[in-house]
Amino acid sequence: MTPTVAPYGEWKSPIDVNFITSSTVSISNLLKHEGTGALYWGELSGATNGRTTIMTRSAEGVTSELTPEPFHARSRVHEYGGGTFTLGSDFLISSNDVDSRLYKVNLATKETTPLTPENKAWRYADIEIHPSEKFLICVREDHTEDTPQTVINTLVVVRLDTKEPNVEILAEGADFYSAPRFNPANPSEFAYYSWNHPFMTWDHTQLYYNHLDISDASIKVASQTLLAGDDKNNEESTNQPRFAKDGTLYFINDKTGFWNLYSYKAGGKPELVLSQPMEAEFQDPAWRFAGRSYYPLKSDCTKIACSYIKNGVYNLAVIDAKTKTLQDIPTEFQTIKSIYASTDGQDDILLLDVGSYNIPAQIISYNLHTRAYEVLMKSSTVEVPKGWISKPESLTFKSTGGRVAYALYYPPTNADYVAPEGTLPPLRVLSHGGPTGAYASDLNWSINYFTSRGFGCVAVNYGGSTGYGRAFRNSLRTKWGVIDVDDCSAAATYLVERGDVDGNKLAIVGGSAGGYSTLACLAFRDVFKAGVSHYGIGDLEVLAKDTHKFELLYPESLIGPYPAARDLYLERSPLYSADKITCPCAFFQGAEDKVVPPNQAELMVNALKKRGLPVAYVLFEGEGHGFRIPKNVKAALQGEVSFLGRIFGFTPFDAVPIDIINEDAISK
Structure with missing residues (x-):
């Protein structure tokens, strides 16, 4: 079949908003009951x-819902949550977002019993x-006095x-x-890690080994040993403590410059599990609780299944x-983002999120x-023909000052269309977002939503991204709004100079911290012709x-101490350089x-509106930091493609126009 000739941006695609919201499923916190196999x-x-x-x-393959409506298995600790539920012998313990209480859920009857006060x-x-199943330990975040400075975090016994x-x-x-985490070989021992402002989990944490x-x-801590993270070295991040069945404590630490795996046995000293440290990251940044990038095998706990990232690529080992x-x-x-070790007869089985x-x-x-595998569940119920999926190209390119940055370029891909010569x-x-985060080569439906319509997309891992070691991660310290802006701009320029994309149709798009980088690129560089900010700063x-407690002092490492560095905060704020923005912008x-309250978007919208620039603002009721409700996910995708089509002069086949203030200025 001869492809249809149509302008970029106007290609028809089966990857539409209904496909994305109705056929995709987000799966989290997979656990296996070792007794029943469920x-x-x-x-x-x-x-x-x-x-x-x-x-x-x-174990027989029968699927059912354990917590029907209105139960909402979600935690808002740190606002990002994670670690929402765990398994006991014949019950499950879960946080319920409806009332923020912990509940005991009977696995057989599905009966729920509250464990914590109203x-x-x-x-x-x-x-x-x-x-013993007589008690549990968990993190509690107390919002009785609900300001970032007065929220109290503790470990509690329930x-x-x-x-x-x-x-x-x-x-x-x-x-x-x-x-x-408890020691199964000696249940009176447990480990945890903690940290203090101004550090984040990837900056500096303390790992403790405790006797109860x-x-x-009562249940009290009788003695405590600091295993990693003393105050003499603030460049040491320890995460993911986990005991093996023989009592060995494993954990991940980056004192060598990369997150590597360590072990500790009572009475000894922590030691590297490998003979030499690897220049690879054995975890992602701990934005959420209960990360699981490694797991000791059930058959032999001296062998550890793990996922590591080297030069941005995930590996299983x-x-x-x-x-x-x-x-x-x-x-x-x-991508291999979660590991759980189990058995099937004599064989070791890994449950992997891939x-x-x-x-x-x-x-x-x-x-x-x-070395064979079985697919247990998929995040998508629909198979999309390969002709509509864009294969990313890994880019390494030069940025300002000769620095190296990284990106994944997704070219326009549609089996039914070609663009005019x-x-x-x-x-x-x-x-x-983050900005401590990174893009990976997983299937991103929102990217393919655009590439299948004729857009190119480049996902930039700018200085500060994870997966490349502490030095690269730390390169953004005090340079937020500079390094990220340089690298995003350099990625666009690189692709223009290479002849891949139209230099007059460059848009910068990001959410949260990525939304800040988006607005900063518009304010401080003359590269982009449009911007789209999703809950950006x-x-x-x-x-x-x-902001919230978890990130209250995060800007200190990214910019400088406030208010001492107030001038720098103002200098790097897109709001105070709004007069330098010359192109249209949309806000969702x-x-x-x-995390990023609506006033951030509204301040920018009002500033750009007064200057006569085309600007769109879409506020979603019932949504927090990121969009979860299907109708809003649809509206954000359709709103963005419609906005960019209006700016760049084409009409997407499924466009749903959004209100653009000062729309008449687009043609000028």
């Missing part, structure tokens, strides 16, 4: 309308049940052996706590802690003996004054966003 996971889809429910599948100011996450809700503080004093005094009357060696396991997958540019995120059961596609330059001073914002 699987449990959190599921968010179009059918749940923004609600995360807990699903279960029996108090919506208390939020719970990262739950660890004691082997009794499971009392009729009335019973919560006691176990550890307090640090600004943040994470990952309480357990009695019917098994480490032998006895021989201190690593064996790579080749797979067809390009994906690739052309494979939707899915959970597989991978047999380490046979002599024309080049528009380009969406994507700036990731326009006023850094407002961010310093009005959640009305209930606590």
Whole structure:
């Protein structure tokens, strides 16, 4: 069949908004009950309308919902959550976002029993049940005085052996706590890590090894040992403590410059699991609780299945802690983001969250003996022909000052269409959030929504991104609004000079911190012809004054201490350089966003509106930081493609026009 000739941006595509919202499922926190073989996971889809429910599948393959409406298995600790539920012998413990309480859910009857008092100011996450099943330890975030400076984080004990809700503080004093984990070989021992402002989890944390005094009357910490992260070295991040069944504590630490795996046995000293450190990252940044990038094998806990990132690429491997060696396991997958070790008879089985540019995120059961795998569940229920999926090209390019930056370029891809000869596609330059984060080569439906319509998309891993070691990550320190802006601009220029895209049709797009980089690119560089900010930051001073506790002092490392560096905050704020912005911009914002409140978008919208620039503003009620409700996900995609079509002079086939203030100025 001869492809139809049509302008870039006007190609018809089967990847439409209904496809994305109705056929895609977000799967999280997969757990296996080792006694029954049943699987449990959190599921968010179009059918749940923004609600995360807990699903279960029996060993025989029967799937059912464990927590029907209105139960909402979500935690808002740190606003990003994670670690929402965990398994016991015949029950499950989960946070319920409806009232913020912890509930005990009977696995057989699905009956739910509240474990914590009625108090919506208390939020719970990262739950660890004691082997006796008489109590659990978890993180509690107290919003009784709900300002970033007065929110209190603690580790608490929740009794499971009392009729009335019973919560006691176990550890307090640090600004943040994470990952309480019991030692199965000695249940009176547990580990956790904590940290204090102004650090983030990837900057500096402290790992503690603790002995508990357990009695019917109380549960207290009897003694404590600091294993990693003393205050003499603020360049050491420790995450993901996990005990093996023999009592060995494993954890990830980056004191060598990369997140590598370490081990500790009581009475000894922490040591690197491999004979030499690798220049590779054995985890992603801990934005959310309960990361799981490695897991000791069930058959032999001196062998650890792991995922590591080298030069932005994920790899699956098994480490032998006895021989201190690593064996790579080749797979067809390009992302491996969660690992859980189990068994099937005599074979070790890995439950993996995997994906690739052309494979939707899915959970597989991978047999380490046979090297075969079975797909257990997929994030997409529809198979899309390969002719509509864009294959990313890995880019390494020079930026300002000779620095190297990285990106993934997704060219326009549609089996049914070609563009007129002599024309080049528009380009969406994507700036990731965080800014401590990174793009990976997984199947991104929103990117393919645009590439299948004739857009090029380049996802930039600018200086500060993870996956390239601490030095690259730290390159953004005090340089936010400079390094990221340089690298996003350089990515666009690189593709223009290479002849891939139209230099007159360059758009910069980003969400959250990526939304800030988007607005900063428009204010401080003359490269882009349009911008799209999803819950982005326009006023850094407002961010310093009005955000949540988790990121309260994050800007100190990115810009400088406030208010001492107030002039720098103003200098790098797009709001105070709005007079330098000369191109149209669209804003999409959640009305209930606590991380980047709506006033950030509204300040920018008003400033650009007064200058007579074309500007669109879409506020979504019921949404927080990121869009979950299907109708809003649809509106954001259709609104953006319609906006860019209006700016660049084409009409997308499924455009739903949005209101553009000063629209008459577009043609000028």
